[in-house]
Amino acid sequence: MHTWIPDERQLAYLNWKQVEALHKEKTLLVLPTAAIEQHGHHLPLATDTLINNLLLGRALGKLPKDAPIYALPPICYGKSNEHTGFPGTMSISAATYMAVVRDIGASVAASGFRKLVLYNSHGGNSALNDVMARDLRAEFGLRTFQMGASGGAKFEDIAAQERAYGFHAGEYETSLLLAAIPQFVDTSAYTINYIADVTRPEVLKPEFAPATFAWLTRDIAPSGVMGDPNPSTAEKGERWIEEAATCAAAALVAMLAYENHS
């Protein structure tokens, strides 16, 4: 898989004696969690995995050279059962996903590391990462963190409708790939689906509301896109990559500095 993560930030490129010699109390390990799932007619299955790697790589590139942060190889498969029925979606169950994260956490702790961040680019994994960050803290005493790949960036220039409901293969994801790896975007195959309208508030929504309904993509978005990729440009993508990487880098630095009792 294509990578933007600098070689010197890849933990798996070290040998075990080099890992043994790291200052493991201070070192922050980053476990990317992503997905292999349908992204409409125009983006590849690996979109979430590519975006995760791209934003993490760019964020790591902003850190001081001596900041002790390493990326673990990603968990590319995620809980993507909302996208079943679309060929190419490779989903693992919540139980499998949590077991894998738990076992990697066990190995991180057994290696002597103390700090781990779950760095996620797929919405279907978010709730599981919340659970696992706490469980790894409780079971192994790790200082655990979790964050979205864009580090809480606001992307103020995305229109309200797209910002609220363009969360899958829409303007944001398409622009990022246009900027970083345009040969993987089929600009002749854009489709549009919006699952709700910001101008007509309803009590029950699929996402981002106090009361939500569980949704499957095939029920609400026949092409697999939730959003509108048409306004996407490489220039916007580059700007948003930079914004996200800046936010993510700041979050990683805060985690590095974070101390608490025990």
Ligand SMILES: [Zn+2]
């Ligand atoms: Zn995606």
